[in-house]
Amino acid sequence: MSNSPQGPTEAGEGVQKARSVDQAGHAAPASLKILIVDDVQENLMLLEEVLSENGYVPVSAKNGLEALSHLETTEIHLIVADAMMPKMDGFQLCKEVRAKELSSKIPFVIYTGNYVDGADQEFARSIGVDRYVVKYAGLGSLIETINELTEQHYGFKRQALPDQEPINDHEFLEKHHAIIIRKLEEKMAELEMYAEALTIKNREIQASEDRYRGLFDHASIAILVVDRDTRRVLDVNKQGLALLRYGKEELLALPEPPFAGGEDLLGSLLGASMFSSGEAAMRTKGGEVLDVEVGAAPLARPQDNRILLYIRDITEQKRMREQLMQAEKMSLMGRLAASIAHEIRNPLSAVTLNLQYLRQKADADTGLRGIIDDALEGARRVESVMENTLSFARITPPVLKLEAINDLADHVLGFLRVPVQQKKITVETQFAPGLPRIHVDAKQIEQVILNVLQNAVDASVEGGVITLATGLMEDSAQAQRGAGPSVVMAIRDCGAGITEEQYKHLFEHFRTNKPGGTGLGLAMSKQIMLRHNSEIRIEPAPGSGTIVRLVFPAHL
Numbered sequence: 001m002s003n004s005p006q007g008p009t010e011a012g013e014g015v016q017k018a019r020s021v022d023q024a025g026h027a028a029p030a031s032l033k034i035l036i037v038d039d040v041q042e043n044l045m046l047l048e049e050v051l052s053e054n055g056y057v058p059v060s061a062k063n064g065l066e067a068l069s070h071l072e073t074t075e076i077h078l079i080v081a082d083a084m085m086p087k088m089d090g091f092q093l094c095k096e097v098r099a100k101e102l103s104s105k106i107p108f109v110i111y112t113g114n115y116v117d118g119a120d121q122e123f124a125r126s127i128g129v130d131r132y133v134v135k136y137a138g139l140g141s142l143i144e145t146i147n148e149l150t151e152q153h154y155g156f157k158r159q160a161l162p163d164q165e166p167i168n169d170h171e172f173l174e175k176h177h178a179i180i181i182r183k184l185e186e187k188m189a190e191l192e193m194y195a196e197a198l199t200i201k202n203r204e205i206q207a208s209e210d211r212y213r214g215l216f217d218h219a220s221i222a223i224l225v226v227d228r229d230t231r232r233v234l235d236v237n238k239q240g241l242a243l244l245r246y247g248k249e250e251l252l253a254l255p256e257p258p259f260a261g262g263e264d265l266l267g268s269l270l271g272a273s274m275f276s277s278g279e280a281a282m283r284t285k286g287g288e289v290l291d292v293e294v295g296a297a298p299l300a301r302p303q304d305n306r307i308l309l310y311i312r313d314i315t316e317q318k319r320m321r322e323q324l325m326q327a328e329k330m331s332l333m334g335r336l337a338a339s340i341a342h343e344i345r346n347p348l349s350a351v352t353l354n355l356q357y358l359r360q361k362a363d364a365d366t367g368l369r370g371i372i373d374d375a376l377e378g379a380r381r382v383e384s385v386m387e388n389t390l391s392f393a394r395i396t397p398p399v400l401k402l403e404a405i406n407d408l409a410d411h412v413l414g415f416l417r418v419p420v421q422q423k424k425i426t427v428e429t430q431f432a433p434g435l436p437r438i439h440v441d442a443k444q445i446e447q448v449i450l451n452v453l454q455n456a457v458d459a460s461v462e463g464g465v466i467t468l469a470t471g472l473m474e475d476s477a478q479a480q481r482g483a484g485p486s487v488v489m490a491i492r493d494c495g496a497g498i499t500e501e502q503y504k505h506l507f508e509h510f511r512t513n514k515p516g517g518t519g520l521g522l523a524m525s526k527q528i529m530l531r532h533n534s535e536i537r538i539e540p541a542p543g544s545g546t547i548v549r550l551v552f553p554a555h556l
Contacts, residue, residue, distance in 0.1 A: 031059045037067045037081035038111075042187070045484045047080070050139050054385055056146070064088025068096060071103050078149060080142070081234055083112035083120075091127060098128040107149040107241045109133060111142055125355055189392065200296055222311040224257055228270045229305060230257040243292075243313055257309065259281045269296035282311070291315045320529065344382070352379045398441030398531055402555060405470050406431045412449045413468075414459060430469035436554040438487050440532050445550075447526040448536070452491050452548045455522070459495030459546065467492040472554065489550040492541050 030125060034056045036047045041062075048058040059074060061067035070076065079097065081090035088096075090110050097103045110124050113135035121132045131145045216223060222240035224233050234251050259266050260281040265420075269276060277295040284290065295310040320355045355376050362368040413427065420427060454513060456466050473488045522536075529536045535551040 005086065022146065031057070032077045032154065034146065035059045035061060035067060035070055035076045035079045036073075037061045037064065037079065037085065037090065039063055039082065039085040043082070047142075048140075050143065051146075054143055054146075064090070064096070066092035067093055071097070071100075076103070076106060077154065078107045078109070078146060080109045080111050080146070083110050083124075091124065091129075094124070094129050095127050105153075107131075107153050109142070109145055109149070111135060164449050212363050222313075224309040224311065226266075226270065226307050226309055227305060228249055228307055231266065231270065233257055234306060240311065243284075243311065244282065244288070249440060250285070260289050265294070269294065269309065272296050272307075273298065279314070291318045348379060348382055352376065352383070355379060398444050398528075400439045400441060400532075402437040402439050403445070405435060405489055405552070407443060408440075408446055409449060409468060409489060412446050412453060415450060416453055418458050419454070420466075423460065423464075424546045425457060425460055425463070426465045428465055428467045430467065432469075432471040433436060433486055435470060435472060436485075436556055438552040439555050440534075440552065444528045445532070448528050448550065449489070451522065451525045452536075452550070456491050456493035456495075456546075456548070460493045464494035466494065473551070484556055485554050487552045487554045490547055491550075493545050497540050497544055497546055498538070 015538065034051050036044060036051070036058055038044050038047070039062050044062070046061045051058040059070055059076065061070055065087050067079070067081065068088075073469070077208050081093050083090040090112070093380075094108050094110070097106060097108060107130045108128065109131045111133050112120075124132050130149060131146050133142050138183060141280070147342070172307075216235075217237050219237055219239060222239055222243045223237045225235035227234055233254065233256075234246060236251055241251065244251065246254075246258075256266060260283040265280045266277060269278075275295060275297045277293065280292055280294050281289050282292050291314050293312045293314050297308045297310065298304075299306050299308065344419075355372055359369055359372045359376070381402060409429070409431070413429075416427075453468070460466055467490075469490045469492075471488055471490075473486045526536050533553060537549040537551060539547055539549075541547045
């Protein structure tokens with residue numbers, strides 16, 4: 001099949017095959033194929049309808065490249081192309097058509113609504129465009145142009161069929177408008193169907209979003225949504241806000257989640273490609289540091305740059321675990337200390353008796369009595385250590401009664417009058433009135449208070465001030481667990497404070513910084529407090545010195 005239609009003077013075999021003849025002997029336009037090129041689908045549909053009604057065979061293409069492809073496979077007799085199209089516009093298409101020998105003589109019509117001035121038309125003629133029709137002139141002008149070109153190139157003059165009168169302008173406009181209205185109605189129906197489908201889809205998405213939000217907000221653990229790149233919190237559920245004590249806008253304004261500690265745990269979590277977890281510390285808005293367990297889960301979609309952090313508060317669990325381990329160690333050390341004390345006590349008694357006998361026999365003038373006195377003092381110190389060790393080993397389960405913490409403190413202060421007067425120390429008391437009672441063993445708690453106060457006296461400078469205060473404290477961690485307030489006794493000394501290294505070993509047995517100390521006072525105090533389900537907390541005081549807090553559950 002030839003791609004180059006022949007004129008009336010070159011009536012070759014290909015053209016004869018492309019024509020059909022009616023009873024009057026005229027070539028029928030049904031054999032003439034019109035290639036219409038436009039990137040707007042509605043324009044193509046309209047042109048197809050009009051050309052078919054006028055007896056032509058329309059062949060559609062959406063751009064110049066697709067039109068060239070049709071020219072290689074289909075015999076085309078005339079081309080109608082829009083001027084402005086993607087990939088290849090009408091001007092470039094005309095140039096390509098004219099450059100090919102097989103298609104160079106095909107009539108070419110530019111049908112445009114954009115390039116309408118004289119310069120554009122002159123340019124079109126210069127590249128071989130046969131006609132230049134503007135769209136606002138109407139489809140009648142285009143059909144008239146096509147009819148002229150088909151008569152000129154193929155010797156066909158369109159005549160009305162026997163049962164068809166020639167179409168006038170009014171009929172053309174009516175048909176043209178009818179086509180447009182039909183197409184608009186079809187398009188409106190399509191848009192209505194699309195809108196209905198979109199509405200249904202939006203409802204499904206909204207329902208899914210509501211389900212997700214419900215699960216997210218009412219989850220029993222804290223959940224943060226974090227951006228991998230910026231490290232910022234994008235969303236947080238109610239439990240997360242309750243845990244960290246931030247408002248939502250405040251948390252979202254932070255540069256990253258409030259993790260505490262030097263290690264970049266967040267960085268390793270954000271870089272994980274699958275679920276990972278670990279323990280960390282987080283700082284609340286009020287500055288409290290919580291021990292937490294963090295799980296990180298990337299979202300299922302690879303292109304989504306968000307990650308979910310699941311956070312569970314394990315502060316109390318960790319404290320209980322440490323208390324249990326400490327209690328086990330204390331129990332073991334107590335049994336060991338009792339065994340050692342028992343083995344040493346009997347021979348030590350014999351040594352002490354013999355030293356006392358020798359002292360009686362020794363002559364005071366020889367100086368031997370002073371040496372024996374030093375030995376006796378050493379024996380008494382060993383005896384004191386043994387007594388403390390046995391006391392440590394013999395800590396019995398507490399006999400609990402309701403006691404007033406202010407009364408316990410007053411009673412203990414009476415035992416410290418002499419060492420306080422010797423160092424000229426002032427003890428300031430700040431007892432809060434009307435405090436709830438505490439459920440304790442009075443003798444054991446008085447022993448704890450005495451140990452702490454004695455340490456404060458030993459640590460304070462001569463002429464200094466020790467503050468002893470009581471009060472009620474609402475612990476945030478207890479409040480989150482639903483526990484009530486705590487009764488607290490705070491003892492502040494005026495010493496040099498404790499170093500970070502000393503702080504690590506405060507409650508270790510037989511470890512002390514005091515000359516002549518046994519290193520059992522704090523260890524024994526912590527064991528007693530644990531048996532009362534209470535805490536002993538030690539921290540540096542602002543400026544200088546140390547604060548020891550004894551925290552008891554209040555009996556309300």
